[in-house]
Amino acid sequence: MRALTKTLVGFTAAVGIAAGTLAGAGAATAADTAGASQAAVGAQAAILATQNFGLSSQQAKNVQCFLRGAPARYTGDIDGQLGTNSWKAMQRHLKEYWNYNDDIDGDPGANTIRALQRMLAFGWDYNDSIDGKAGTNTKAAFKRFANEMSVFYPC
Structure with missing residues (x-):
């Protein structure tokens, strides 16, 4: 999860640089990105759950x-x-x-x-x-x- 957050934060920074607004892509954006990645990981975990439908x-x-x-x-x-x-x-x-x-x-x-x-x-x-x-x-x-x-x- 840490790698995904790091990747998303890095991507946000790159977009900020490209748009010329790196200052606006500070800690708040990084926190929003981290929250979004946690939600994505949570949704993925729901899909990865085991479902044996009563089988041993x-x-x-x-x-x-x-x-x-x-x-x-x-x-x-x-x-x-x-x-x-x-x-x-x-x-x-x-x-x-x-x-x-x-x-x-x-x-x-x-x-x-x-x-x-x-x-x-x-x-x-x-x-x-x-x-x-x-x-x-x-x-x-x-x-x-x-x-x-x-x-x-x-x-």
């Missing part, structure tokens, strides 16, 4: 092992934590096969969940609404999927 660590590892294959191309650690990189890989898989049509951003939001529900309805006994909400039935089907992946995609 071992079940999440099974999903990560599955995601190593094409088109998902997961290259992260098999650590049992479905974070941003795991969800980006899942989104690539869902985009290829299950009509996911949103950004590959690693955020398992409603569109990601809808595509996941379509996949789970195909072979893992999900028979509830395709509503984008990771409710009890979605989580149960995701667990069935994760358990089955340990057989077909061992790490």
Whole structure:
């Protein structure tokens, strides 16, 4: 974070010099820049949060092992934590096969969940609404999927 703040402060100073107003880009601007960078880091941390949707660590590892294959191309650690990189890989898989049509951003939001529900309805006994909400039935089907992946995609 310190490097990001330093970079943003340096950029602000360069813009101030170019505009001929370096004196106006003093401590207040540096403080504003530092506050903005902290907000950006906070927003990024929210995206980087782990979302296992009720899976155990071992079940999440099974999903990560599955995601190593094409088109998902997961290259992260098999650590049992479905974070941003795991969800980006899942989104690539869902985009290829299950009509996911949103950004590959690693955020398992409603569109990601809808595509996941379509996949789970195909072979893992999900028979509830395709509503984008990771409710009890979605989580149960995701667990069935994760358990089955340990057989077909061992790490």
